[in-house]
Amino acid sequence: MNGLRALLVDDEEEFVSTLVEWLDYRGVTAGYAIDGEKALEMLQKASYDVVVVDLKLPGMSGVELVHIVRKAYPKLPIIMITGRGSGRDQEYEKPEGVYDFLPKPIDISELVTKMKEAIEANEHRQP
Numbered sequence: 587m588n589g590l591r592a593l594l595v596d597d598e599e600e601f602v603s604t605l606v607e608w609l610d611y612r613g614v615t616a617g618y619a620i621d622g623e624k625a626l627e628m629l630q631k632a633s634y635d636v637v638v639v640d641l642k643l644p645g646m647s648g649v650e651l652v653h654i655v656r657k658a659y660p661k662l663p664i665i666m667i668t669g670r671g672s673g674r675d676q677e678y679e680k681p682e683g684v685y686d687f688l689p690k691p692i693d694i695s696e697l698v699t700k701m702k703e704a705i706e707a708n709e710h711r712q713p
Contacts, residue, residue: 591633592701594618595625595651596640596667601690608694614701622646622654629659636701641668649681656683663704667692 592614596602602618609616617632619625621644625637637655641648652664664683669690680687685704688697 590614590701590705591635592616593625593628593632593634593637595620595622595637595643595648597621597642597644598640598669605692605694605697609698612694612698614698620644622648622651625651626654626658629655629662634662635705636663636665638665638667638697638701641666652681652684661708663701663708665697665700665704 590613592609594602594605594609594616596605596618597620599618599620602620606616606618617628617634619628623645625639629637639648639651639655643651646654648666652666655662655664660683663685666680666684666687667690668687685707686700688700
């Protein structure tokens with residue numbers, strides 16, 4: 587899966603810019619936005635294979651962003667991340683259309699694996 591392009595959306599700019607660098611070392615081309623509005627602008631200007639969205643964002647929440655992206659780009663896989671407890675806990679319900687929910691701190695290898703799985707699962711999904 588060479589040439590994987592990801593859009594990361596997280597309001598912690600230092601964290602997300604570092605994550606972009608880590609992904610680059612693993613052959614993933616990533617861009618980032620620190621809020622939902624900027625993410626939507628970036629989605630209009632470029633093509634991505636997967637989007638990784640933080641649950642808590644300023645302005646529109648991560649869940650609101652997921653709903654907008656699902657409507658505008660129904661075939662684009664989405665993974666959510668959160669720094670507030672584990673996404674695997676029942677504390678948060680995974681929004682419809684989200685492939686997986688990962689807790690911070692992010693395990694970079696797990697994130698890359700989940701991105702690839704999300705893309706593959708989406709390719710086999712019925713229209």
